[in-house]
Amino acid sequence: MTPALILAAAAAIAAPAGQSAMPPDLARAVAAYDEATVSNDTKRLSAIVRDDYVLVNSDMSVQGKASYLADFKVPGFRINRYQLSEPILILRTDSALTGGSFRLSWTQGGKTFDRALRIVHFWVKDRGAWRLAYTQLTRPEAG
Secondary structure: OOHHHHHHHHHHOOOOOOOOOOOHHHHHHHHHHHHHHHOOOHHHHHHHEEEEEEEEOOOOOEEEHHHHHHHHOOOOOEEOOOOOEEEEEEEOOOEEEEEEEEEEEEEEOOEEEEEEEEEEEEEEEEOOEEEEEEEEEEOOOOO
């Protein structure tokens, strides 16, 4: 199943009480982001993430848009397809939080890495289009 289909299915699932289902235009933006991520499509990612984008990695390092996109241009770097569980969706008029838990696996420098993470994205509706403004990755407690 493609990320777009997974996200479309997730958007169709009833949201918790007091929340709305994911709007179709936001679901398309999330699916486009996921597909661009696993395809190393920096042109598409550049259009989706805002110029003031901030990524807080699970090691507590912080990256801006240029640094984030540069990672995808490193030869041999590839993020594998992923599927979210425990979805998060909080909607406001012109902003949204999306995320959940997932296993991130990627190849870098000829080595494969894998870890469990929780991710939260902050989306902003910018001139009628959903754009990604902030992402935070958190590792679960060891134990």
